[in-house]
Amino acid sequence: xxxxxxxxxxxxxxxxxxxxxxxxxxxxxxxxxxxxxxxxxxxxxxxxxxxxxxxxxxxxxxxxxxxxxxxxxxxxxxxxxxxxxxxxxxxxxxxxxxxxxxxxxxxxxxxxxxxxxxxxxxxxxxxxxxxxxxxxxxxxxxxxxxxxxxxxxxxxxxxxxxxxxxxxxxxxxxxxxxxxxxxxxxxxxxxxxxxxxxxxxxxxxxxxxxxxxxxxxxxxxxxxxxxxxxxxxxxxxxxxxxxxxxxxxxxxxxxxxxxxxxxxxxxxxxxxxxxxxxx
Numbered sequence: 001x002x003x004x005x006x007x008x009x010x011x012x013x014x015x016x017x018x019x020x021x022x023x024x025x026x027x028x029x030x031x032x033x034x035x036x037x038x039x040x041x042x043x044x045x046x047x048x049x050x051x052x053x054x055x056x057x058x059x060x061x062x063x064x065x066x067x068x069x070x071x072x073x074x075x076x077x078x079x080x081x082x083x084x085x086x087x088x089x090x091x092x093x094x095x096x097x098x099x100x101x102x103x104x105x106x107x108x109x110x111x112x113x114x115x116x117x118x119x120x121x122x123x124x125x126x127x128x129x130x131x132x133x134x135x136x137x138x139x140x141x142x143x144x145x146x147x148x149x150x151x152x153x154x155x156x157x158x159x160x161x162x163x164x165x166x167x168x169x170x171x172x173x174x175x176x177x178x179x180x181x182x183x184x185x186x187x188x189x190x191x192x193x194x195x196x197x198x199x200x201x202x203x204x205x206x207x208x209x210x211x212x213x214x215x216x217x218x219x220x221x222x223x224x225x226x227x228x229x230x231x232x233x234x235x236x237x238x239x240x241x242x243x244x245x246x247x248x249x250x251x252x253x254x255x256x257x258x259x260x261x262x263x264x265x266x267x268x269x270x271x272x273x274x275x276x277x278x279x
Contacts, residue, residue: 081148081195085126085155092128103268104132107190110266110275111219117185118142120211122174122204123192127156127167133188134165144168144184146177175203182213190221191271193248201249209258212278218260222248224272 082088096103107129113119113136121130124145134143145167147153153169160167172178174192187208193201208218251274252263260276 082125083149083151085152088152089126089128100128101132104129106268107188107219107221107273108133108136110264110273111186111188111217113137113141113186116140118183119144119186119188120177120179120184121145121188121190122177122208123147123189123195124156124169125152127159127169129188129190130156130167131160131163131165134163142168144170144179146170146172146174148173173200175200175207177207177211179211181210182216183211185213185216187212187216187218188220189218191223193220193222193251198247198249202254205249205251205254206258209255209260209278214279215277217275217277218255219273219275220251220255221268221271221273222251224267224270 093100111119111133113133115136115138117137119130119133119137119141121127121133121144124130124147127145130143130145134141137143143165145153145156147156147169148171150171153171156167156169170178174189174196189204189208193204196204205220208220212218251272252265255263255274255276258278260278263274263276266273266275
């Protein structure tokens with residue numbers, strides 16, 4: 001029988017679920033024997049297996065999100081459009097292992113926001129990052145976001161109202177920003193590019209540079225696959241997307257070609273955060 005291309009995938013899937021099952025068995029054994037009998041080797045095996053269980057569970061949740069939330073409408077922007085805001089927020093909390101606030105604070109630190117600045121978040125989702133930026137730019141600052149899904153925009157407005165804040169949000173596509181040239185001091189684009197085809201990613205980077213004022217900063221965060229478990233964590237969303245998943249362009253190279261300076265790439269494990277300035 002001639003092997004098919006699906007055979008390796010099937011085998012890998014079987015291995016993964018065997019590891020998950022082993023993790024459950026080891027975990028049950030540890031719990032039954034009590035903490036005092038957690039021998040070091042067994043504990044290490046259990047910890048590794050537990051990580052596989054967590055990753056497997058996260059994969060199932062994210063896959064469900066993508067299956068329910070993909071944009072199949074005739075007027076949808078290019079790429080994957082997520083339309084389930086509450087589930088999206090829950091998945092982000094899960095994938096960040098409860099460190100979402102610290103993670104987003106790190107991205108805003110890279111942006112070096114100052115009071116009174118105008119901030120644009122492209123692919124703002126449910127508005128979490130913009131709301132975190134509000135304290136940094138203060139009441140004289142401006143917070144604007146672009147999002148493809150009206151469901152996400154509606155939820156972002158609800159979150160803002162609950163905090164007594166106002167966001168200016170627009171529906172649109174990252175490669176066609178509905179803003180005038182030199183409108184913003186800072187542009188953010190986090191966990192967006194991997195949803196888009198490569199030509200749209202490049203067009204989006206051009207647009208980010210266009211809407212920034214002289215000296216404006218851009219912060220782009222996206223998947224950065226690494227060996228081992230971090231590689232798997234960084235690939236969960238891409239795996240869930242299936243054939244719709246796109247490789248992320250070399251952001252540093254693209255920004256340099258657009259004339260950006262002071263480019264810094266910050267390794268964040270499963271993610272890569274790139275900061276640059278447009279003169």
